[in-house]
Amino acid sequence: MSKTYTIAVIPGDGIGKEVTPWAQQALEKAAEGVADFTYEPFDLGAERYLRDGAILPDDELERIKKTDAILLGAVGDPRIKAGILERGLLLKLRFALDQYVNLRPSKLYKGVTSPLADPGDIDFVVVREGTEGLYCGAGGAVRRGTPQEVATEVSINTAYGVERVVRYAFELAMKRRKHITLVHKKNVLVNAGDMWQRIVDKVGEEYPEVSHDYSHIDAATIYLVSDPSRFDVILTDNLFGDILTDEAGAVVGGVGYSASGCINASNEYPSMFEPIHGSAPDIAGKGIANPTAAILSAAMLLEHLGFDDAAKKIHAAVEADIEELGSTQRTTEQVGKDILARI
């Protein structure tokens, strides 16, 4: 008998609601016979907030903590002031569940047209720190709204937090092409940048087979356009990882193909899997959002739970689907069904 896993499902806002059901179906089908899933749905996001003012109530967070993993759609709604849902829901989950590895693979699939004239072979993973840096919510403002206003944002970085994600990146590199590029801005952010570099150098000594180099964030945005195939594992902080993975999504033909995992690699709390795209209010409700990234998040969830073969089924189905039909206009449902049929 196969084990049953409880998955928290947070479809969230906009197209998040449209793509998440396809991720669930892909999960089921790929894991048939090896794992079963029960779903615990959570009504969190803009609608809920507008209805009763709740963002992420404590008791719901506690229930989420008891699940085995989380599938998330997207969070964000133009009716709500920027930051409220992002910091109160999405980032709160990442921080409360100590999801310190934000794992974001970028791959140019056969059949997808990159906006680059000569993209080459693109296949890298960004290992983005997920619980520190400028995302920690430190900072404030004085004399708000006056000509004397001062607003600060504080990036807090700890050796503890950096070392664990650095170790994760080296382990990952060992399973890949054994090359890490640390991205930071150590010529300006000398305190944090210097610490990152020292820790990478130190941990790197334990992995003599893995080479590592360094790129400033500004230069890295150039390489993503001029020579993206140079990258294998990109290791970086929370903000730079946010920026680079969106640019990477564009370079591999759109964020519609990019999934991500917010991973608590020590397994004290559930990890969370989500497409890197947002709630896309401009196309929400039209039934045209591409569910591929959500489906790929399901594959990452399966890998995380140890079902590598089931995850491979999804990857193979997605690759075949894109290669054959990637350039045709399809509805969410069509893409979902086409991929499911191949799993």
Next chain:
Amino acid sequence: MSKTYTIAVIPGDGIGKEVTPWAQQALEKAAEGVADFTYEPFDLGAERYLRDGAILPDDELERIKKTDAILLGAVGDPRIKAGILERGLLLKLRFALDQYVNLRPSKLYKGVTSPLADPGDIDFVVVREGTEGLYCGAGGAVRRGTPQEVATEVSINTAYGVERVVRYAFELAMKRRKHITLVHKKNVLVNAGDMWQRIVDKVGEEYPEVSHDYSHIDAATIYLVSDPSRFDVILTDNLFGDILTDEAGAVVGGVGYSASGCINASNEYPSMFEPIHGSAPDIAGKGIANPTAAILSAAMLLEHLGFDDAAKKIHAAVEADIEELGSTQRTTEQVGKDILARI
């Protein structure tokens, strides 16, 4: 008789030394009959630092303050720890001379091959704040080198500093296609982002002809790849401006064509003009660096001093040169001579 201007010349490191003389020659030739220049050279950069430990001595800074403008090549050398020259020389100049507008035009010239398959018409200007944000050097570390190390970086933003650069951007937009895109990350950096947005909204009311919208930094890196022609004036903070202008440089075919001005728009101190590329140690000494960006910096210097016609001569010469010869391999000297011949 034409007026004489004193220009501080800081060739700096690597290819900075190779391209700066061409900027001076272009300046002279374009301004013939309308302005004269005397040059005050400053031996600042890696060589000087390695020789006598000096980075930017006070008396030299005072002499620089007395000049009319500064031509800078590039700063940075792999023999020197990241941050020392950048913060001690380049950023110290920007801050000490209160160069609060970092102006960075991006244009795809006819004859240049963009790495994008379908770049469209690219012609925008990034107005980057130059004296605040994460560049202010606030932050520190405790328990350095131990497992308990904590390193911080503080972004300081003031209404005073933001409003003056916002006003500059609106004035600039009035002379262009009248559209501003504010780029920030206000869904995470809520204190600073909210202040930027409020000030843009407020100043925007004084410019009803100028439309403005907003993009998160991560989304902006996507647009630069997927639809760069949507931008006219991009207005952003110090760090985001650094990142976006490098990516923009890549998109318009390489930072070899991108010049910048570090401008004290209230004219209390001299403004500084520099290519956005770095010292490029990998190609330094080979005589192959492209002097176009440095020459375009000379044009920006001329515009700043009010010599628009002279500046136009340089722009026209550069455009003609690139259109005709942009795709041929040439040495620094050849490109320099070719452009000069057209001025």
